[in-house]
Amino acid sequence: xxxxxxxxxxxxxxxxxxxxxxxxxxxxxxxxxxxxxxxxxxxxxxxxxxxxxxxxxxxxxxxxxxxxxxxxxxxxxxxxxxxxxxxxxxxxxxxxxxxxxxxxxxxxxxxxxxxxxxxxxxxxxxxxxxxxxxxxxxxxxxxxxxxxxxxxxxxxxxxxxxxxxxxxxxxxxxxxxxxxxxxxxxxxxxxxxxxxxxxxxxxxxxxxxxxxxxxxxxxxxxxxxxxxxxxxxxxxxxxxxxxxxxxxxxxxxxxxxxxxxxxxxxxxxxxxxxxxxxxxxxxxxxxxxxxxxxxx
Numbered sequence: 001x002x003x004x005x006x007x008x009x010x011x012x013x014x015x016x017x018x019x020x021x022x023x024x025x026x027x028x029x030x031x032x033x034x035x036x037x038x039x040x041x042x043x044x045x046x047x048x049x050x051x052x053x054x055x056x057x058x059x060x061x062x063x064x065x066x067x068x069x070x071x072x073x074x075x076x077x078x079x080x081x082x083x084x085x086x087x088x089x090x091x092x093x094x095x096x097x098x099x100x101x102x103x104x105x106x107x108x109x110x111x112x113x114x115x116x117x118x119x120x121x122x123x124x125x126x127x128x129x130x131x132x133x134x135x136x137x138x139x140x141x142x143x144x145x146x147x148x149x150x151x152x153x154x155x156x157x158x159x160x161x162x163x164x165x166x167x168x169x170x171x172x173x174x175x176x177x178x179x180x181x182x183x184x185x186x187x188x189x190x191x192x193x194x195x196x197x198x199x200x201x202x203x204x205x206x207x208x209x210x211x212x213x214x215x216x217x218x219x220x221x222x223x224x225x226x227x228x229x230x231x232x233x234x235x236x237x238x239x240x241x242x243x244x245x246x247x248x249x250x251x252x253x254x255x256x257x258x259x260x261x262x263x264x265x266x267x268x269x270x271x272x273x274x275x276x277x278x279x280x281x282x283x284x285x286x287x288x289x290x291x292x293x294x295x296x
Contacts, residue, residue, distance in 0.1 A: 027275070034058070034264035041260050057261035061233060061269060071226035072273070074142070078225060079207040082143045086203045087196065089149045090157055095184055097154070098161035099170075109158075116151045126216060141217035142225055147207060153199055160195040161188060208274055230266045237262050 028048050033041060037052035044051065062068055096102050097109055135141045165188055173183045189196065214228030237259055
């Protein structure tokens, strides 16, 4: 029996190591390709170690370091504010839906679920946000549309509340004189740390990686988030490489640009802050799961 357990643990460790490598190796190749000379990439392909070290791609991206810094600052602020507001609204909507004594509970649940299946489309949404809410070229354009409140997150949190918060606990709190706000803040939320940590990670990553809202609603440089800014830089490189202009100086500039390396550097610059922050966030994520399991 002991030998079987050891064999199972050894096989599990090998599988986990392989899965970690499958997740880690693409990032290593991405970083290595971003600092490899363009000619070597074209001639010999990608590798896990840079065969010819070259920072030309990063020099191109950081030619306007002030724009990169501003883009990072905007993205960080948008991610923090958007995540907090999203979790607040999601919690305030999911908690009543989890209560069986809510009047017309089924109607509200159906309306929320309906938005997951159907939407008005891009053109009506664009007209609504720009013509009626006037969010174009504002920071609200990076926070509000499509991201501030999601039906999927509401259903996830409502299901968690219904499955993991016993009705007897809520009834006991009511008998002791606790109101709904006290029950939510002192009982429900502390017992729901795993789902809160999970949604924080999911919503935060969604805000950080979002560039479509900036593409649709932002046309002024001062409102560019880091993802929108990097996307515009990449489009500029592709335009120069397409050779649509007959200008000789432009052609020389396009020939000197490390197009492949710039694509890789764009991915690194966009993802690296998240990779750095995640290990620090992970301990709170694991702690939330542990506390939730003990209290459950």
